[in-house]
Amino acid sequence: QVQLVESGGGVVQPGRSLRLSCVVSGVIFSSFDMHWVRQAPGKGLEWVAVVRHDGSNKEYAESVKGRFTISRDNAKNTLFLQMSSLRTEDTAFYYCARGKHFLAVPWDNWFAPWGQGTQVTVSS
Amino acid sequence: DIQMTQSPSSLSASVGDRVTITCRAGQTIRTYLNWYQQKPGKAPKLLIYTASSLQGGVPSRFSASGSGTDFTLTISSLQPEDFATYYCQQSYSTPYTFGQGTKLEIK
Numbered sequence: 690q691v692q693l694v695e696s697g698g699g700v701v702q703p704g705r706s707l708r709l710s711c712v713v714s715g716v717i718f719s720s721f722d723m724h725w726v727r728q729a730p731g732k733g734l735e736w737v738a739v740v741r742h743d744g745s746n747k748e749y750a751e752s753v754k755g756r757f758t759i760s761r762d763n764a765k766n767t768l769f770l771q772m773s774s775l776r777t778e779d780t781a782f783y784y785c786a787r788g789k790h791f792l793a794v795p796w797d798n799w800f801a802p803w804g805q806g807t808q809v810t811v812s813s
Numbered sequence: 814d815i816q817m818t819q820s821p822s823s824l825s826a827s828v829g830d831r832v833t834i835t836c837r838a839g840q841t842i843r844t845y846l847n848w849y850q851q852k853p854g855k856a857p858k859l860l861i862y863t864a865s866s867l868q869g870g871v872p873s874r875f876s877a878s879g880s881g882t883d884f885t886l887t888i889s890s891l892q893p894e895d896f897a898t899y900y901c902q903q904s905y906s907t908p909y910t911f912g913q914g915t916k917l918e919i920k
Contacts, residue, residue, distance in 0.1 A: 734851075784856055802858035
């Protein structure tokens with residue numbers, strides 16, 4: 690059974706940094722793309738970033754580009770999101786989610802399963 | 814960015830009802846459309862991928878169709894556990910955008 694467990698959330702002041710982690714088990718981690726998706730309080734879902742299975746390619750939402758960095762350690766089955774220059778509008782629940790297998794067609798970019806999420810609150 | 818628009822934003826229905834939720838893309842996304850269910854305090858769960866393929870373990874009362882820009886999710890006979898918020902998501906190109914959600918409530 691695939692499991693994703695996020696950690697690293699918390700309360701942080703605007704302008705500061707935070708690093709989220711997501712440990713994945715029950716799957717060959719290095720075979721799958723991985724994503725971060727967030728949800729602001731009472732709002733909908735917003736895709737944040739993707740890192741391809743081998744770490745070779747990363748893409749970001751415009752709202753976080755230049756401030757957030759997605760990365761992965763395939764030897765430790767762990768996904769990361771380094772968040773810098775945090776803003777109040779970054780306050781959200783952050784989910785990691787498994788993406789497509791590296792052999793899948795390029796457009797099979799659905800998210801399953803998801804972790805339970807970790808709360809990030811940016812406030813002075 | 815590809816804008817995704819769901820309708821309605823909220824819906825009241827009764828157990829046993831048949832309900833349909835619509836999702837429209839701002840440009841053609843072929844069949845690269847996915848549907849998720851989210852219950853309060855829980856992570857989203859994939860229901861449907863590539864417009865009409867049922868994810869493993871999802872009850873057969875859920876079905877979906879569409880291509881190009883217009884898509885639908887149908888629940889054939891609502892069960893108590895189906896009351897939740899539903900999101901569509903396009904997987905055609907980054908950023909992978911979601912619809913704003915449809916909250917399905919008990920009448």
